[in-house]
Amino acid sequence: MKDEQAPQTPQNSERVTVLGGGSFGLAMASILGKKKYPVKILVRTQDAMDSINIHHRSSTYLKDVTLPDSVTATCDKEEALKDATLIIHAVPVQYSRKFLKEMAPYVPKDCPVICTSKGIETGTLCLMQDILREELGDSRDYAFLSGPSFAREIAVGLATAVVVASQSDTLTNRAAEIFGCENFRVFTSKDVIGVEIGGAVKNVIAIAAGMCEGLGLGTNAVAGLVTRGCLEMQTLARAVGASPSTLMGLSGVGDTFGTCFGPLSRNRNLGIRLGQGEKLEDILSSSTEVAEGYATALSLVEFLLTKMPRSFRMDLKFPILFGVAEVLKGERSPREGMKDLMLMPIR
Ligand SMILES: NC(=O)c1ccc[n+]([C@@H]2O[C@H](COP(=O)([O-])OP(=O)(O)OC[C@H]3O[C@@H](n4cnc5c(N)ncnc54)[C@H](O)[C@@H]3O)[C@@H](O)[C@H]2O)c1
Numbered sequence: 001m002k003d004e005q006a007p008q009t010p011q012n013s014e015r016v017t018v019l020g021g022g023s024f025g026l027a028m029a030s031i032l033g034k035k036k037y038p039v040k041i042l043v044r045t046q047d048a049m050d051s052i053n054i055h056h057r058s059s060t061y062l063k064d065v066t067l068p069d070s071v072t073a074t075c076d077k078e079e080a081l082k083d084a085t086l087i088i089h090a091v092p093v094q095y096s097r098k099f100l101k102e103m104a105p106y107v108p109k110d111c112p113v114i115c116t117s118k119g120i121e122t123g124t125l126c127l128m129q130d131i132l133r134e135e136l137g138d139s140r141d142y143a144f145l146s147g148p149s150f151a152r153e154i155a156v157g158l159a160t161a162v163v164v165a166s167q168s169d170t171l172t173n174r175a176a177e178i179f180g181c182e183n184f185r186v187f188t189s190k191d192v193i194g195v196e197i198g199g200a201v202k203n204v205i206a207i208a209a210g211m212c213e214g215l216g217l218g219t220n221a222v223a224g225l226v227t228r229g230c231l232e233m234q235t236l237a238r239a240v241g242a243s244p245s246t247l248m249g250l251s252g253v254g255d256t257f258g259t260c261f262g263p264l265s266r267n268r269n270l271g272i273r274l275g276q277g278e279k280l281e282d283i284l285s286s287s288t289e290v291a292e293g294y295a296t297a298l299s300l301v302e303f304l305l306t307k308m309p310r311s312f313r314m315d316l317k318f319p320i321l322f323g324v325a326e327v328l329k330g331e332r333s334p335r336e337g338m339k340d341l342m343l344m345p346i347r
């Protein structure tokens with residue numbers, strides 16, 4: 001493969017640290033490892049570390065994927081970060097603040113961070129851009145990678161296109177250069193808020209799409225719901241200053257389609273199981289992987305109620321986002337939620 005060529009200088013002086021040894025951290029490490037970049041993954045257990053260093057694969061996530069030789073793992077924060085020139089953050093949103101607080105003393109000054117996590121923090125209602133700045137400071141550059149990008153498909157080398165957004169053109173161009181290969185195409189953007197909102201909201205729409213599927217409602221219903229969900233996403237994004245065109249792109253409708261219709265989605269599968277009548281507690285306790293849409297659905301409703309101008313009734317403007325949260329809170333069943341959507345007053 002063409003991308004197995006070692007990159008030319010100055011890129012081969014790049015040393016990448018991936019924070020988080022879950023599915024997406026491994027996928028990121030896999031792409032960069034195939035391009036011969038030295039990659040260190042910070043993992044949480046000795047077992048996770050040994051498995052990657054000895055067997056070149058994770059014992060928990062994407063277990064059948066072999067990682068390139070240039071990918072190693074460590075449990076030691078200082079060892080992971082001391083000579084990093086680029087950090088990739090792949091820890092789920094709800095764990096990120098505590099995790100980053102512990103990392104902060106070890107993160108090299110000015111080392112840029114590319115964030116891949118998608119969601120809204122419960123309680124604070126922060127996006128990752130806020131969490132990162134609050135925990136790692138304002139002086140470094142941050143970028144946000146998003147789009148339809150299932151970890152497994154990336155790790156096995158299937159073609160994927162993503163967008164990386166940052167205020168820094170230098171960082172987006174660097175990300176495009178470092179990641180880009182025949183199987184991974186990076187587009188760039190300056191619309192950080194648009195890219196983050198798309199990545200967070202699509203997880204909630206995917207839960208709704210899964211519920212439709214689980215209820216056996218057919219293609220018409222799922223397609224109608226996803227389309228209306230995209231409209232809610234765009235309305236919200238515009239209200240917080242995002243560019244509408246961003247939401248028409250990879251991190252908006254692109255990721256929404258992938259997640260709502262793709263069999264690999266954890267969020268869609270959570271919705272399917274709810275639609276089939278399983279209890280939320282049982283679904284969450286039986287899942288080893290994180291479905292970000294659960295916490296984000298609850299945060300989103302609070303965000304809409306507290307941070308948006310109150311010129312109209314939010315639950316009528318965002319019926320799908322509110323409906324998903326109501327089902328997750330046990331206030332109505334998926335079937336009742338769907339019926340309410342169909343019988344909403346005409347406005
Ligand atoms: N998996 C995908 O296909 C995919 C694609 C794009 C973006 N993402 C995003 O990447 C982020 C990471 O997702 P993932 O799929 O790698 O998750 P995962 O469920 O595969 O792995 C979870 C990760 O979180 C770590 N973790 C668990 N509890 C923790 C804690 N208390 N503190 C610190 N770390 C903890 C685990 O060790 C593991 O590294 C998410 O925000 C997700 O939305 C995932």
Ligand SMILES: O=P(O)(O)OC[C@H](O)CO
Pocket residue numbers: 118147148149150151203206255258259264265266267268290291292
């Ligand atoms: O498996 P999900 O639902 O977390 O989705 C993963 C990615 O965000 C798809 O782009």
